[in-house]
Amino acid sequence: MLKYYGADADFSLEGKTAVITGGAAGIGYATARFLAEKGVNICLADLNPDVDNIAKELDPKAIGVSGDATDAAYRERVLDAAAEAFGQVDILVNCAGIVALEKAELISEADWDRTMNVNLKASFMMAQMMGKYFIDNEINGCIVNMASQAGVVALDKHVAYCASKGAIIAMTKVMAYEWGRYGIRVNAVSPTVVLTELGHKAWDGPAGDAFKKEMPSERFAEPDEVAGAIGFLCSGAAAMITGHNLLIDGGYTIK
Numbered sequence: 001m002l003k004y005y006g007a008d009a010d011f012s013l014e015g016k017t018a019v020i021t022g023g024a025a026g027i028g029y030a031t032a033r034f035l036a037e038k039g040v041n042i043c044l045a046d047l048n049p050d051v052d053n054i055a056k057e058l059d060p061k062a063i064g065v066s067g068d069a070t071d072a073a074y075r076e077r078v079l080d081a082a083a084e085a086f087g088q089v090d091i092l093v094n095c096a097g098i099v100a101l102e103k104a105e106l107i108s109e110a111d112w113d114r115t116m117n118v119n120l121k122a123s124f125m126m127a128q129m130m131g132k133y134f135i136d137n138e139i140n141g142c143i144v145n146m147a148s149q150a151g152v153v154a155l156d157k158h159v160a161y162c163a164s165k166g167a168i169i170a171m172t173k174v175m176a177y178e179w180g181r182y183g184i185r186v187n188a189v190s191p192t193v194v195l196t197e198l199g200h201k202a203w204d205g206p207a208g209d210a211f212k213k214e215m216p217s218e219r220f221a222e223p224d225e226v227a228g229a230i231g232f233l234c235s236g237a238a239a240m241i242t243g244h245n246l247l248i249d250g251g252y253t254i255k
Helices: 026-037 051-058 072-086 109-136 159-182 197-203 206-212 223-234
Strands: 017-021 041-046 063-066 091-094 142-146 185-191 245-248
Touching (some): 017 072, 017 109, 026 197, 041 051, 109 142, 142 223, 159 185, 185 223
Parallel strands (some): 185 245
């Protein structure tokens, strides 16, 4: 059951522990920084072999575990490391993801499979593992899955990405429905283009300028704006929010 503990005006997360996949850069790193500033113990999971040092730059107590989220043994190693370091895990933020840009009639089977394996399967398996952990240990845990505006509307040359993110939204709803009885909340966030290093590379220039003209905001999102929304969803202030897909898109999908 999703218990009511009273209104949380402070959005407190002090003493919680979060595992963040894709945490060494981009939205994952911004989220880790935001949560660390709110007193959260941080475990970063990322392909980057230097992820432990990146974690220590956020907080000397933070840890990083390098590996591939598509690998079951690695996922278990991440959970074990976080639980051993901090006693228990309370939050999972699934940020790891990739994009393969190609027209629907041309995308290769290999690119389709890799997109599904990284964006969808790895996110599901990580969330499944964490859900079991929360249930077995009677933890009122919180999971936030990274979806996208591409899971809500069609984007040119994004067929595999759109499919994977749409599935993330559906997956999130089912997990929220099934696990609410255990006090576990599961939500998704769906950003527009975010000005990470990769976002700048892909969207600086005429293509990005044209895209922004279609947005009421007339600008793209900063990583901290997505991190703040994730922080809210992890906090007690969002205790009655589960199964929701929060669009962070400057109004792009309202038309």
